[in-house]
Amino acid sequence: MILTAAFLLAFAGFAAFCVSMTKHQVETVGRRLAPREQTLAKAAGAAGLGAAFACAVLAEGWRFGSVLWSGLIMLAALALTLLLAYRPRTAARFAAVSAYFAPLLVAAWALVTFIEA
Amino acid sequence: MKGSFRQSMAWLHTWSGLVFGWVLFAMFMTGTASYFRPEITRWMEPETGRPASYAQAAQGAVAYLNQTAPDAQSWSITLPDERQATARLFWRPAPSPGEEAPRRRGRSENRAVLDASTGQPVSPRDTRGGEFFYRVHFQMHYLPVLQGRWVAGLCAMFMLVAITSGVVTHKRIFKDFFTFRPRKAAQRSWLDAHNLTAVLALPFHLMITYTGLVTLMGLYMPWGVTANYKAPETYFEAMFPRAEEVERSGVSAPLANLPGVLETASEHWGGGRPWIVNVSNPGDASAVIEVTRHSGDQLAYAGGTLAFNGVTGQLISATPEPGPAVLTHRVMYGLHMGRFADPILRWVYFLCSLAGCAMVATGLVLWTVKRRSQLPDPERPHFGFRLVERLNIGTIAGVPAGMAAMLWANRLLPVGMAGRAEWEVHSFFIAWAGTIAWACARPARRAWVETLSAAAFLVAALPLVSAATTSRNLLGALLSGDWAMVAFDLTLLALGAALAFCALKAGAYRAAPKPRRRSRTVAAPA
Numbered sequence: 018m019i020l021t022a023a024f025l026l027a028f029a030g031f032a033a034f035c036v037s038m039t040k041h042q043v044e045t046v047g048r049r050l051a052p053r054e055q056t057l058a059k060a061a062g063a064a065g066l067g068a069a070f071a072c073a074v075l076a077e078g079w080r081f082g083s084v085l086w087s088g089l090i091m092l093a094a095l096a097l098t099l100l101l102a103y104r105p106r107t108a109a110r111f112a113a114v115s116a117y118f119a120p121l122l123v124a125a126w127a128l129v130t131f132i133e134a
Numbered sequence: 135m136k137g138s139f140r141q142s143m144a145w146l147h148t149w150s151g152l153v154f155g156w157v158l159f160a161m162f163m164t165g166t167a168s169y170f171r172p173e174i175t176r177w178m179e180p181e182t183g184r185p186a187s188y189a190q191a192a193q194g195a196v197a198y199l200n201q202t203a204p205d206a207q208s209w210s211i212t213l214p215d216e217r218q219a220t221a222r223l224f225w226r227p228a229p230s231p232g233e234e235a236p237r238r239r240g241r242s243e244n245r246a247v248l249d250a251s252t253g254q255p256v257s258p259r260d261t262r263g264g265e266f267f268y269r270v271h272f273q274m275h276y277l278p279v280l281q282g283r284w285v286a287g288l289c290a291m292f293m294l295v296a297i298t299s300g301v302v303t304h305k306r307i308f309k310d311f312f313t314f315r316p317r318k319a320a321q322r323s324w325l326d327a328h329n330l331t332a333v334l335a336l337p338f339h340l341m342i343t344y345t346g347l348v349t350l351m352g353l354y355m356p357w358g359v360t361a362n363y364k365a366p367e368t369y370f371e372a373m374f375p376r377a378e379e380v381e382r383s384g385v386s387a388p389l390a391n392l393p394g395v396l397e398t399a400s401e402h403w404g405g406g407r408p409w410i411v412n413v414s415n416p417g418d419a420s421a422v423i424e425v426t427r428h429s430g431d432q433l434a435y436a437g438g439t440l441a442f443n444g445v446t447g448q449l450i451s452a453t454p455e456p457g458p459a460v461l462t463h464r465v466m467y468g469l470h471m472g473r474f475a476d477p478i479l480r481w482v483y484f485l486c487s488l489a490g491c492a493m494v495a496t497g498l499v500l501w502t503v504k505r506r507s508q509l510p511d512p513e514r515p516h517f518g519f520r521l522v523e524r525l526n527i528g529t530i531a532g533v534p535a536g537m538a539a540m541l542w543a544n545r546l547l548p549v550g551m552a553g554r555a556e557w558e559v560h561s562f563f564i565a566w567a568g569t570i571a572w573a574c575a576r577p578a579r580r581a582w583v584e585t586l587s588a589a590a591f592l593v594a595a596l597p598l599v600s601a602a603t604t605s606r607n608l609l610g611a612l613l614s615g616d617w618a619m620v621a622f623d624l625t626l627l628a629l630g631a632a633l634a635f636c637a638l639k640a641g642a643y644r645a646a647p648k649p650r651r652r653s654r655t656v657a658a659p660a
Contacts (some may be wrong), residue, residue, distance in 0.1 A: 020478055035312045080433050081474065087337055088482035089203075094334040095489060102314040 018129070022122035023072035025115035027093035030065020032112030033058045035097065040132040065116070066090060072123065082095065140302060147299040151233045151497050152522065154292040156529045159494045160566075161289060165271040165342075167264070167488035169472055169480055172217040173618050174264030178544045180604040182220050186251035188213040188408060189393040191221040194253015195411075196392050198246065199223060204417050211411040214250040215428060217618065220258075221248045228382075245435045260554040261544055266562075267537070272350065275559060280353070285356050295341045296497075300332060307333055320643075321507070324500045331493040338486040339493065347469035348463065373460070375453055385419040390447035390560040392423070398449065399425040399440050406431040409591060413444060420444055430473030434464035435517045523578050528570025530584035534633060538592035539565035545603045546598075565592075579640070586637035594630025 035041045037058035042049050050058065069090060074082035100108040167174065195211045203209065206225040214221055224245040250255050262269075274282035301307070304384060311333065314326045332339065352359060363369040386646075396408045407428040416423045421444025427437025438453045458466065468474060472483045501522050509515050515523070544562035547554050569588070573581040600623075601607030611619035 031312070037385060038309075038312070040309075077476075077479075081479065082478075084433070084469070085479050085482065088479065088486055091335045091338055091486055091489075094480060095330070098314050098330055098334065100311045101312055102316055 018122055019072050019076045019126040019131045020085070021087070022126065023069045023076070023087050024090045025119040025122070026065045026069040026072060026094055027086075027090040028097055029112045029116040029119065030067075030069060031090070031094050031097045032062075032108065032115075033065055034062035035101065036109070037062065041101070041105075045101070045109040068119070069093075140305070141300040143299040146499065147296055147303050150299070151296040152501050154289045155297075155494055155498045156525055157285070157289045159491065159498070160533045161271045161286060162487065162491045162494055163537065164267040166484060166491060167537065168268040168271060169475075169484050169487065170622075171264035171268050172215075173622055174267065174403065175261075175390055176217075176219055177600075177606065177619065177622050178261045178263045178541070179220075179258035180600070180606040182247075182256055183249050183251060185214055185216050185219050188215070189396060191248070191250045191253070192392045192396055192408075194248050194250075195221050195223055196389065198248055198251055198255065199413075199416070200389075201227060202246070203227065203244075206416060207414065209411075209413040209416055211413075213409055213411065215407060215409070215430070219250050220256065221250055221253075222246075223248065243607045250429050259544070259549045260551075261558055262555050264539070266559055272346070275563070276544075279337055283350055283353055287347065287350055290343055290346050294347065297332075297336075297339055297343060301336075304329060304333070320503050321500075324496060324503045328493065328496040328500050331489045331496060335486050335489040335493070339490055341469060342487070342490065345466040347472055348466045351463075380415060380416050380420045380422060382418045383420040386417055387419040387445045388419070389413065389416055389421055390423065390442065390445055395423055395442050395447045398426060398442070398447065399427075401428055402440060402449065402452070403431065403437070406437060409437075415444070418444060422450070423447075429468070429471070430475075433468045433474055434461055435468035435471055435473070436464050495530045498522075498530065502526060522575045524581075525570065527573035527578065527581045527585055528566070531573075531582070531589045531633075532566040532569030534629070535585070535589035535592050536562040536564075536566035538589065538596060541596050542592065542599060544600050579643070582640040583637050586633055586640055590630045590633035590637055593633060594627055596626045596630075 032045075036045055036050065037055045039049070070083070070086045073086035073089065076082060077085050097108060099114070100111070191214050192211065195213075199206070199209050199211075199365070203225040207228045209225045210223065212222040221246070227244065248254065249257060272283060273279050274285050277285065301546050306312075310326075310329060314323075314330050316323050316326075318326075347354065357371045359366065363372070392411070392533045399408050400406055405429075408425045409428040410426040412424040412426075413421060414424075423442040423444045424439050425442065426439045429435050429437060429484055432438050434456075436456075438455075440452050441450045442448060443450055472480065475483055500518065505519060506512055506515070509519065540558050540562040543558045547557055551557065569585050575581075575583055576584060597608050601609075606619060608620065608623040611617075611623065
């Protein structure tokens with residue numbers, strides 16, 4: 018559960034980075050972003066990858082968690098790029114859905130862990 | 135090699151990648167499969183059962199050894215983990231008076247394979263199992279082991295050269311980070327695909343290549359050891375301390391309860407798993423039980439050894455914690471092996487490693503795609519171009535076909551056949567060589583489609599072959615909840631589908647109008 022969240026957060030994070038780049042804006046969101054929005058997207062991207070790291074560490078501890086995070090973000094970036102090539106709109110929508118559901122998954126995980134403990 | 139730094143790096147990248155690319159592709163493919171070494175072995179030994187707890191297996195092993203080799207000089211038990219279905223035993227018989235101590239490795243009559251849950255001996259068919267893919271990926275085959283490791287090291291070194299020079303060559307790493315344009319001209323999309331698989335999994339590629347070299351650094355760069363240790367033996371003694379051999383006292387005493395000892399060991403390690411158990415002088419008052427920790431318990435690929443009194447079960451000694459240099463080496467070793475990985479992380483490793491295979495393959499193809507348009511007559515390329523093109527086809531389709539052929543041979547060769555395990559291995563190389571020969575005999579575009587289709591068939595039909603020849607089949611595994619074997623068959627189907635997709639794409643590429651038109655306009659005035 019929390020690892021799914023980590024993957025979704027990494028995916029959404031990379032999607033935000035992608036949207037912050039001028040060359041991908043039209044194909045994903047349909048318009049050029051204002052400079053302020055670009056900065057925001059970059060910050061969101063960094064936040065997504067950071068949150069994914071936190072999830073991986075929560076799930077597996079510092080050692081294994083950081084290895085897992087490195088692997089998960091590589092796969093997330095590969096998945097995003099492949100989806101972007103064939104279905105750019107779907108990629109953007111999936112990223113938005115990921116960003117929405119990931120915190121819910123984290124909350125559910127926290128609740129389950131709390132109840133079990 | 136003239137020109138700017140970037141140009142010379144591009145030259146280096148192109149040629150180091152090409153010359154070593156075919157061997158590297160085979161190393162990457164077999165190395166990728168090695169992440170599932172225990173599962174492959176289980177699949178290739180259909181006579182064996184299901185994984186069971188190490189405590190259960192240890193009990194069976196002691197019972198068997200007490201009966202078979204009660205007065206042996208020593209026993210060695212490799213316990214199963216949750217992915218293995220057998221315990222592997224060997225023992226050193228007591229040397230008869232006057233005879234020199236026999237070598238450490240026991241002969242085949244001093245070995246046994248026990249079912250993990252029942253403790254009964256099983257005799258799986260003669261096969262190298264997943265061990266072959268693991269071994270061949272760093273020491274080749276048909277070569278003396280050390281020479282093979284040098285070949286692998288040379289290839290890995292040039293892989294590192296290709297990665298580093300590739301990073302310099304690639305001007306737009308961040309600008310093109312998410313860029314893949316499959317519908318653009320061939321050269322553009324192949325370059326995109328190569329960049330994509332290389333850049334997005336770059337941390338993995340760098341890690342796996344560098345740590346791969348580190349695993350064998352003692353062989354490649356022995357000078358640190360030779361400068362500090364007069365004799366190599368003293369180095370090995372310092373690195374891998376072993377308990378001193380004790381003479382048999384002649385006073386018989388029953389062996390301590392092994393599962394209990396293992397439990398103590400596990401507690402000592404904070405829940406770590408025991409892996410290899412060595413018992414010297416079993417049944418004697420001087421007995422010592424050494425328990426080595428599972429190498430997949432931590433990032434570091436060596437967990438230390440505990441020695442117990444073999445009669446009372448008291449802990450005698452533990453190997454000291456390694457120093458920082460040794461620990462660094464072991465962590466790098468561990469990162470390469472990925473044995474610590476839980477199923478999710480193992481799949482992450484596997485997929486990143488597949489991306490590595492794709493990186494090498496797309497790089498090889500890119501060499502021909504780039505040069506095809508510059509050929510004076512694309513219908514009749516020069517010898518070098520034809521050679522690269524044929525080796526590309528023969529290797530990119532041939533290695534997966536060969537790996538599948540080995541699994542076919544595992545199911546189809548008669549169980550009692552002499553030299554069976556070796557013939558399984560031969561079938562890998564025969565299929566690979568056959569694919570290269572086929573690629574040389576056919577027009578290139580047809581050869582791509584035919585060899586990839588053949589590889590797809592060989593891989594995807596394996597679950598059926600297995601179901602027809604043994605008791606291992608998808609339905610049975612599903613019904614009994616043997617998820618590792620379910621995943622094995624499904625993975626074969628998925629990989630077969632991926633190869634079939636490549637074959638389809640290669641077939642569609644043939645129909646692309648652009649290269650044809652160009653060849654016609656060139657051919658027309660002649």
